Amino acid sequence: MKAAAIHTSRDTETKQALFSKKGGELKLSGPALVELLRAVLDKGKPFRFRAKGFSMSPFIKDNDVITVFPLTDASIRSGDVVAFIRPEMKKLVIHRVVWRKGEYFHIKGDNIPHTDELIPETNILGRIVRVERNGKEVFFGLGPERFLIALLVRMRIFPALLPFLWGLVRPVVKKRLS
Numbered sequence: 001m002k003a004a005a006i007h008t009s010r011d012t013e014t015k016q017a018l019f020s021k022k023g024g025e026l027k028l029s030g031p032a033l034v035e036l037l038r039a040v041l042d043k044g045k046p047f048r049f050r051a052k053g054f055s056m057s058p059f060i061k062d063n064d065v066i067t068v069f070p071l072t073d074a075s076i077r078s079g080d081v082v083a084f085i086r087p088e089m090k091k092l093v094i095h096r097v098v099w100r101k102g103e104y105f106h107i108k109g110d111n112i113p114h115t116d117e118l119i120p121e122t123n124i125l126g127r128i129v130r131v132e133r134n135g136k137e138v139f140f141g142l143g144p145e146r147f148l149i150a151l152l153v154r155m156r157i158f159p160a161l162l163p164f165l166w167g168l169v170r171p172v173v174k175k176r177l178s
Contacts, residue, residue, distance in 0.1 A: 012078075015104070049068075055110070056094060056096070059141030059149075067132075068126040068128055069128075070126050071127060076100070076121070079096065080096070081097075082124050083126070083128065083144070084119050084124045092125075095109045103120060121135075
């Protein structure tokens with residue numbers, strides 16, 4: 001999932017947007033978005049922006065607003081959805097950690113067949129803690145079920161099981177969104 005425009009960046013005490021333009025969103029991408037994301041996370045604040053792409057579908061869809069929280073002392077675990085810099089392209093990506101190998105992580109989009117290369121821990125900027133779709137919070141994919149999703153993704157059977165699993169989960173998700 002590619003990162004796209006910043007939606008807002010909120011301090012936890014206030015609902016004011018730190019970065020916005022009158023009447024809409026501030027459009028940032030590439031190095032400018034990464035620089036702003038790093039600056040906000042380095043101050044210990046969460047960063048919200050609109051995601052672009054389909055690699056994390058159905059849990060994060062194109063145009064969902066995601067919140068990235070700075071990394072804390074808690075280690076990154078299998079199943080966590082993280083924002084990281086892809087080393088060869090210096091590009092911001094949002095994908096799921098499927099397993100750890102020393103100081104490196106195998107990270108993969110839920111809806112794509114291949115894993116990203118080994119990503120060094122230093123390239124991981126933050127953990128996704130919230131997903132909003134059409135103004136409502138999406139809960140599924142970031143809770144305890146993330147461990148099972150990571151296992152199925154690691155086994156490379158998640159995309160094949162997705163239609164079946166989504167048929168089971170969709171009524172629950174729709175009920176929460178309504």
